[in-house]
Every structure is written in structure tokens, then in C-alpha cells.
Amino acid sequence: MRLHVVHETEYEYAPAVKTARHLAHLKPLDGPRQRLLSHSLTVDPAPPQVKEAPDIYGNIRAFFTLTSAHHHLKVVADSVVETTAAPAPAHDMPWEAVRERMRYHRAAHYDPAAEFSFDSPYVPRHDDFVDYARASFTPGRPVLEASTDLMHRIHADFEYESQATDANTPALESLALRKGVCQDFAHVMLGCLRSLGLPGRYVSGYLLTEPPPGEAKLVGSDASHAWVSVYLPADTTGPGEWAELDPTNDRTPGEDYVRLALGRDYADISPMRGVIHGGANHTLRVGVTVMPVRS
The missing domain is CATH 2.60.40.2250 (Immunoglobulin-like)
Structure with a gap:
């Protein structure tokens, strides 16, 4: 497209x-x-x-x-x-194994994705995120399956409200409010992943939207968008892949998404x-x- x-x-x-x-x-x-x-x-x-x-x-x-x-x-x-559109990834590594891959071990292979498992300006690692994520990340569950379930839950539990937050709202505050915009939903999801020791990236970009039936699309009516990518390590020591998830729209980004920039959170990009x-x-x-x- x-x-x-x-x-x-x-x-x-x-x-x-x-x-x-x-x-x-x-x-x-x-x-x-x-x-x-x-x-x-x-x-x-x-x-x-x-x-x-x-x-x-x-x-x-x-x-x-x-x-x-x-x-x-x-x-x-x-x-x-x-x-x-990206092909659907086939990945069944348990999330605990991914977390272990990201931990530092002497003489172990370093995976650059580990950088995205630490705190960032808007997204601290915190027990409140762990408490919320625990229902999705049950023992032995594959990391992509658990992350997708987390996406579903954020979409269901959080209310989209443009006036509830602003660009500087911390992720912990958004978690407590259970409301916000796409930036907040992405930050909350990243907080959950990283607090479990899993890498997650903030993705900024755009989404093609369609007007209601019978109405013309207004110029300038779209908006910037934000979503998350979750790291899926390779079975060997080679590079893994990133799977994108959009908690605001409860879907996997497809060819109707435009990727603008990647970072730790909104502050980077x-x-x-x-x-x-x-x-x-x-x-x-x-x-x-x-x-x-x-x-």
C-alpha cells in the first residue's frame, strides 16, 4: 500500500x-x-x-x-x-526464558535488545506494572501470546479520553487513571513488559483512518499514533525479531500503519x-x- x-x-x-x-x-x-x-x-x-x-x-x-x-x-x-504487512511471527519461547536471555551473565552473549528492558524517562520499572501484567504472564506462557493478551486487556480496561492526560503524563499515572490516549496505552504496556524484564520499544507513526459512510475525509483530521513492539529472541544467539502490537486499537499493525520513529518512549522521539x-x-x-x- x-x-x-x-x-x-x-x-x-x-x-x-x-x-x-x-x-x-x-x-x-x-x-x-x-x-x-x-x-x-x-x-x-x-x-x-x-x-x-x-x-x-x-x-x-x-x-x-x-x-x-x-x-x-x-x-x-x-x-x-x-x-x-508483516508475516505473523511463529514464536513459542516462554516469557521467563526471554527474561533470562536479557539478564547479564558473565561471558554470555549480549543481545542489544536488552537496552529496551530498562527504565526510560516516562516508563519506570515498578511493582504496580507487575501486578497488572501478572494475569497475562502466567508461568510458561509464550511471550508473544502473553503480550497479545496484555494488549487485549489494556484495550478493554482503559478508556480513551483525550483530555485525561497530556504529553508529559507518566506511565504510572496513566495506569492508575485507567484512561488516556495512544501514547499512554503504549507507555503502560511498555511499563508492564519492562517491569517483568522483557524488552519493549515505543513506536511512533500514523494510521490510515476511514471517515463514516457517506462523509468525506477532512484534511488534517488524522493524528499521530503510537504503539509497541515486543522482542522475540531467536532460538540461537542470532538476532531476534520485533512483533508490533497496538493496545489502543487491539490489533496487530498492518500495511495501513506508517512507522515514523522507534525509541524507549515518547521522550526519545x-x-x-x-x-x-x-x-x-x-x-x-x-x-x-x-x-x-x-x-
Whole structure:
């Protein structure tokens, strides 16, 4: 499937911002199951230059600096990607065996995925997560089966409510509230996995949505999305694979998903962040449009 994604971010400042430095994670991933066919990043007012560089996880970040006063900033990322659905993984390793693989043992093979089993800024390891996850992770249960059950339970137990949390809400607070948005559901699921010693990654991106029957799709009506990938080690010492799960929609992501970036949590790969001098008051508008490209 070919998908056209337009992600617009607009700031209005009062008083004017004198200088600013920004970092953007707005370039979709390019890999085996997702090919990036085209991408452009337009910034208004235009900076002297926009530099791109990969981060530690392979995501491409854009950096730009604005040195003149401005009351308005608009950043538009325009991308076309070709996506392919992942085959269903066949994996029956018990979750306890996966946890043991991630533990440090002298002279043992190091698996880089172990990094994603530790705390991160928004997702601490905590007994409250263990208590919630225990019903899914029963003794000897395969890790993918247990993780899928955890996804089902989060979807059933948590209420989607956009005003209940914000971008800075910690995962433990979301767990206690039993409500939030896709970012919160992903963070809670990651907290459960990591508190059991299992690696889990935060995935940001987009989801193709369909309007109600008889209604036209509104430009800018989509939104950024977030989900989780769970690590499935190989039987040998070779690299394992990652299986993606979406607790917000209770499904496995398919070709209607666009992967933007991978990290430990939202703090690693927020779409836009920066440091500004001035602009004490500001308003933010974000609009996302995901449309299929008809051949």
C-alpha cells in the first residue's frame, strides 16, 4: 500500500520569538517493510539550513535554527511511503526464558535488545506494572501470546479520553487513571513488559483512518499514533525479531500503519521539540492527513 502523509505543525507566539533551535522527528523510517519513496520538510520562516542526522536508534532527525524574530512558525513534513504487512511471527519461547536471555551473565552473549528492558524517562520499572501484567504472564506462557493478551486487556480496561492526560503524563499515572490516549496505552504496556524484564520499544507513526459512510475525509483530521513492539529472541544467539502490537486499537499493525520513529518512549522521539528565546505565550496547532495513493 502506498500512503501519502502530510504532518503540519504551527506555532503562534506573543511576543515574538527572538531566536530558536528545533529538532524534528518527522521523516518516516525506511526499511524492509516500509520504503520511503519521497520526503520533504518545509519550514516557514525559512532557516539558513536544515541538517539531518541519525540518532542512536537509526531514526533520522532534522535540526534547524532561526536567528531572526518571528511570531509564527510552520513546519510541514510531506512523505510518501510504501508499506507491507508483516508475516505473523511463529514464536513459542516462554516469557521467563526471554527474561533470562536479557539478564547479564558473565561471558554470555549480549543481545542489544536488552537496552529496551530498562527504565526510560516516562516508563519506570515498578511493582504496580507487575501486578497488572501478572494475569497475562502466567508461568510458561509464550511471550508473544502473553503480550497479545496484555494488549487485549489494556484495550478493554482503559478508556480513551483525550483530555485525561497530556504529553508529559507518566506511565504510572496513566495506569492508575485507567484512561488516556495512544501514547499512554503504549507507555503502560511498555511499563508492564519492562517491569517483568522483557524488552519493549515505543513506536511512533500514523494510521490510515476511514471517515463514516457517506462523509468525506477532512484534511488534517488524522493524528499521530503510537504503539509497541515486543522482542522475540531467536532460538540461537542470532538476532531476534520485533512483533508490533497496538493496545489502543487491539490489533496487530498492518500495511495501513506508517512507522515514523522507534525509541524507549515518547521522550526519545517526540515529533517536535526546541529551545526558544522569547515567545512567552504561544498556541499550537497540529494537523495530520494520511491518504492512500491511487495507482
